Amino acid sequence: MAATAGAGMAREPNLLMRIASRPTALIGLIIVTIVIVLSVLAPLIAPYAPGQIAVRFRLQGPSLAHLMGTDELGRDVFSRVLHSGRTSLGVGFAVVIFASLIGVTLGLVAGFFRRFDAPVSRLIDAMMAFPDILLAIALVAALGPSATNVVIALGIVYAPRLARVVRASTLVIRELPYVEAARALGVPTPVILVRHVLRNVTSPLLVQATFIFANAILAEAGLSFLGVGISPDIPTWGTMISVGRQFLDQAPWIMWFPGSAIILTVLSLQLLGDGLRDFLDPRLAKDV
Template sequence: MTDLVNAASLPAPEPRFLFLRRLLKRKTVAFGVIVLVVFVLLALLAPWIAPYSPSKLSIVNRLKPPSELFWFGTDEFGRDVFSRTIYAGRLSLLVGAAVVALSAVIGVTLGLLAGFFRSLDTPIARLIDAMMAFPDILLAIALVAALGPSLVTVIVALSIVYAPRLARIVRASTLVIRELPYVEAAKSMGISTFHIMTRHVLRNLVSPILVQGTFLFASAMLAEAGLSFLGLGVSPEIPTWGTMIAAGRQYIGQADWMTYFPGFAIILSVLSLQLVGDGLRDMLDPRLRKDM
């Protein structure tokens, strides 16, 4: 009897920890979270973890295979591939986070305006459809070529490319939410439109925005690598996974490690984000939560 009383007096687990525990029960999601955390820690601690400077040249050590001295080998200029892979991850994560943040601002704003105001729905919806008619990578290449290759240009271009995805989701959800009784009640009480859009509509869109944000993060990292591979990314002096793979093309069969390790880094980082996004979608969607 005493044990039952003590168990009943224990505080219930907080909802956020319960949600996290249920999310990590899936092995695939737990794997994605672990890999993502490792990449983030490597990026943050790169100056202390990397054994060499990513730009240090050593012609004597040119094209050395992986060894105890050079874990991932060296490239055509004798630079340590392991150090360059870690530092390249910092830029990829930075681009992904910046693109998600900027595209969320653009996409959520356009989606809210199109879904809440009937007069703006048609022109904004047509703009979204027109932008989504172009393949993502081709539109990004065109924007970067027009604005000039740089880190800021890549972030802006990819944000413009991926913002319509968020805008479309937010618009569709807003069209439904604006007709709900509590929104009509808020309007009849004289509550300002801005307050209704931010407190009553936007609050109910956090889940789809969060899920879509993880997918956009992965897409942005992959697109940045593609642009760098084509020579349209950041300056060649800055290590990126795309430029490392592009440089290693000339030495396939002779120094395969130059392309293998940055390629594996791209695969693991994008895969981890996709797994986490799938888990969040299944947890936050009531229709899919029943099957978990």
């Protein structure tokens, strides 16, 4: 008993040392948390409504009254950046959920059932052969510009990435002794997939989800910038940059601040995902 307790106490400092050795992951988590909190509390924090127009104050630089200046219609850029974060982060999170539903299902089916492996794998390869942004533009153009259709399009685009990860892990897990024992005991296949397979692919799935979250924010901004994404009436970081480029010489802050928000959010998510990969991957854990 004492030896077990001593071993547990010996492992705890090791975990703390691993976390402390990756300050970039901690920084990424802190920044992401701050961005999410500011976006969620935007109605309480923003000094103005995102659509409040004051033409007489148009194209004014940053000041105490308008921390990030005003745009071409006199709207407060700071307020719009906060409210745009709600939309951009919401779309990114919804894309992760939708892509996970499709990707995990395809990956489990392809990895666990041999007869479905070849056709599903070919479907995944075919989808990944297209550049992400081109496939997203084509899907949004076919479905129509709206937040829901952007989520569907980007979810379809990023689902193959998750499917490949889940499939590769499932191919290994299905041959392990405890899975074979569950089959021999007559455990239903859905139970095996959820209880024994899905639980063991959670770690790589979580890492991929952080990267897809970052890529989805970038893709949504790109679609909105091109005018084929979310309706221009809804503030997003991409639409703010698209409008701001017309006034780059007169009021560069219209582009600077939403662009900085995108860079900061995506970079922090990448740092967080990289740290999670090091913590959760046993092949890399020993080097952390």
